[in-house]
Amino acid sequence: MIYLDNAATTYPKPEVVYESIMDCMKNYGANPGRAGHRLAMRAAREIYDTRENIAKLFNVDNPMNIILTTSATDSLNLAIKGCVQKGDHIITTSIEHNSVIRPIKSLEKYGIENTIVRCDKEGFLNTEDLKKAIKPNTKLIVTTHASNVCGTLVDIEEVGNIAKESNILYMIDASQTAGVYNIDVNKINVDMIAAAGHKGLMGPQGTGILYIREGISLEVLKEGGTGSRSEDLFQPELSPDKYESGTHNTPGIAGLNAGVKFILEQGIENIKKKEEKLCEYMLKELDKVPNIIIYGPKDSTKKTAVIPINIGDMDSGEVTYLLDEEYDIATRSGIHCSPLAHQTLGTLEQGCVRFSLGLFNTKEEIDKTIEALKEISLQNL
Numbered sequence: 001m002i003y004l005d006n007a008a009t010t011y012p013k014p015e016v017v018y019e020s021i022m023d024c025m026k027n028y029g030a031n032p033g034r035a036g037h038r039l040a041m042r043a044a045r046e047i048y049d050t051r052e053n054i055a056k057l058f059n060v061d062n063p064m065n066i067i068l069t070t071s072a073t074d075s076l077n078l079a080i081k082g083c084v085q086k087g088d089h090i091i092t093t094s095i096e097h098n099s100v101i102r103p104i105k106s107l108e109k110y111g112i113e114n115t116i117v118r119c120d121k122e123g124f125l126n127t128e129d130l131k132k133a134i135k136p137n138t139k140l141i142v143t144t145h146a147s148n149v150c151g152t153l154v155d156i157e158e159v160g161n162i163a164k165e166s167n168i169l170y171m172i173d174a175s176q177t178a179g180v181y182n183i184d185v186n187k188i189n190v191d192m193i194a195a196a197g198h199k200g201l202m203g204p205q206g207t208g209i210l211y212i213r214e215g216i217s218l219e220v221l222k223e224g225g226t227g228s229r230s231e232d233l234f235q236p237e238l239s240p241d242k243y244e245s246g247t248h249n250t251p252g253i254a255g256l257n258a259g260v261k262f263i264l265e266q267g268i269e270n271i272k273k274k275e276e277k278l279c280e281y282m283l284k285e286l287d288k289v290p291n292i293i294i295y296g297p298k299d300s301t302k303k304t305a306v307i308p309i310n311i312g313d314m315d316s317g318e319v320t321y322l323l324d325e326e327y328d329i330a331t332r333s334g335i336h337c338s339p340l341a342h343q344t345l346g347t348l349e350q351g352c353v354r355f356s357l358g359l360f361n362t363k364e365e366i367d368k369t370i371e372a373l374k375e376i377s378l379q380n381l
């Protein structure tokens, strides 16, 4: 199989990820932080080590400001709902995933308003429009780092500066970029970063992360056992315990740790370069497919390795089905949990076929995919 659905979940993972999960399950499967025996301590050490490695990746000084969650969705809900109150205003963009849009829209019923700044037809955010959307009660700006539909990158440095000038919190949804693009919290102004663990960070599903800048305290969505201050009937205030009630997904976190260590060893810049090159190659080759429509930027330095296409007016689901059934190529069609992004690109009706490339894809796989697309296109002219 040729796997080109890495924007949904990266696959395969580095071998060390599988090994770490199995090692945890078999050799130290105790409950971390809930007892003082050696196995529980070993599990707790793995969790701390994971925070340290994630902190290294984002240049975060204090690993205790890295919260381990179950998904990007979990992180985004905690951050968005935890930092606003009635009367506040949130700004976001029209290329966000539903994991950003839905929590924000749900807050309307509690008197928290929002503005969704429209991006251009290639998914680029005009920061002048963002500035115009700021109101006296704007509390939070949330933008993705890159669209999961067209890969378009947001200038997070500039948005961070705008937020800082107006004393507004800024959160990045780095689900599509964490582990591939460098984000240094000491160089850009960002208050929170949410990301999935199972995409560029190479961990298994059921993992996610949230960085919260020192000094920010969020309202929690869930309370419960933390293994700490057990005599207290109220949730502890200390991070990360405050945000991590319930037994951790230790095997998943061990896998995530192995994934992050792998990225640190490979070098994030090398990973980005490889994906960028593959994307550039595929964009060039796609031009040879009859009747092809490519959406979003054509410059691989302005986007992640995600390429949305259609073949004429063919149903995007049918193209994906044919690629899977007849050519063993995995892609994703439809709306990709981002209806506003599709509205922005003009593909809400037809949807599109999304090719999302990963570190382990090869030029040969791209060549086979282009041949398959040529055949499908010619058969449906």
Ligand SMILES: Cc1ncc(COP(=O)(O)O)c(C=O)c1O
Residues within 6 Å of the ligand: 007, 008, 071, 072, 073, 074, 097, 099, 100, 144, 146, 147, 148, 173, 175, 176, 196, 197, 208
């Ligand atoms: C940009 C973006 N944000 C959020 C998410 C949600 O991630 P998860 O499914 O891990 O909650 C995704 C997943 O596709 C995404 O691409």
